[in-house]
Amino acid sequence: xxxxxxxxxxxxxxxxxxxxxxxxYSNSAFQYFMWYRQYSRKGPELLMYTYSxxxxxxxxxxxxxxxxxxxxxxxxxxxQPSDSATYLCAMGxxxxxxxxxxxxxFGQGTILTVxx
Amino acid sequence: xxxxxxxxxxxxxxxxxxxxxxxxxxxxHNTVSWYQQALGQGxxxxxxxxxxxxxxxxxxxxxxSGLQFPNYSSELNVNALELDDSALxxxxxxxxxxxxxxxxxxxxxxRLTVL
Numbered sequence: 001x002x003x004x005x006x007x008x009x010x011x012x013x014x015x016x017x018x019x020x021x022x023x024x025y026s027n028s029a030f031q032y033f034m035w036y037r038q039y040s041r042k043g044p045e046l047l048m049y050t051y052s053x054x055x056x057x058x059x060x061x062x063x064x065x066x067x068x069x070x071x072x073x074x075x076x077x078x079x080q081p082s083d084s085a086t087y088l089c090a091m092g093x094x095x096x097x098x099x100x101x102x103x104x105x106f107g108q109g110t111i112l113t114v115x116x
Numbered sequence: 117x118x119x120x121x122x123x124x125x126x127x128x129x130x131x132x133x134x135x136x137x138x139x140x141x142x143x144x145h146n147t148v149s150w151y152q153q154a155l156g157q158g159x160x161x162x163x164x165x166x167x168x169x170x171x172x173x174x175x176x177x178x179x180x181s182g183l184q185f186p187n188y189s190s191e192l193n194v195n196a197l198e199l200d201d202s203a204l205x206x207x208x209x210x211x212x213x214x215x216x217x218x219x220x221x222x223x224x225x226x227r228l229t230v231l
Contacts, residue, residue, distance in 0.1 A: 041227075108158045109156075
């Protein structure tokens with residue numbers, strides 16, 4: 001079993017739709033959670049970062065973490081064609097000194113297409 | 117502020133050859149990590165370098181090796197290339213220890229094709 005499982009999609013939605021992307025994880029040592037966006041032939045770029053259960057909102061994006069269920073989600077409201085990309089969930093942990101291990105464990109990615 | 121830069125962007129090698137990929141970290145970042153991203157998959161952690169020493173390694177064989185230089189730039193070397201090594205190789209840098217929140221800043225990658 002993989003440490004991080006991501007709904008692979010792909011997803012195709014009309015412009016303006018609400019998009020829900022999801023990941024589950026099995027490693028309780030994960031303490032911070034991220035969503036990266038990766039455009040074709042580009043490196044991943046950070047969208048959202050959170051380390052606590054609950055919701056975090058940034059514009060049209062909301063990241064949700066449920067540590068008890070080991071489940072994270074990313075919601076995109078009013079989706080735009082420019083949101084078309086691969087979305088990767090990623091997770092990591094801190095060592096005893098409070099510094100991150102530097103290793104992120106990624107899901108396999110979900111390809112999202114928003115059509116006009 | 118200069119971001120993470122990688123070279124070359126694309127390269128083609130044959131099985132059994134060796135390859136060196138290069139990375140310049142973002143200004144002020146002293147930690148560099150390398151990831152392998154196969155087609156249709158998420159990035160997989162290869163290793164991390166901090167203060168010119170390997171500081172964590174993923175499940176990759178010893179033919180994957182690296183270096184970090186005093187200016188924090190880094191190299192990834194892969195010997196005895198195999199067909200399955202074909203992938204996008206991503207370099208990521210992160211903030212200095214003590215301020216490191218775990219956020220990684222990625223370059224655009226080097227796409228390696230092994231024939």
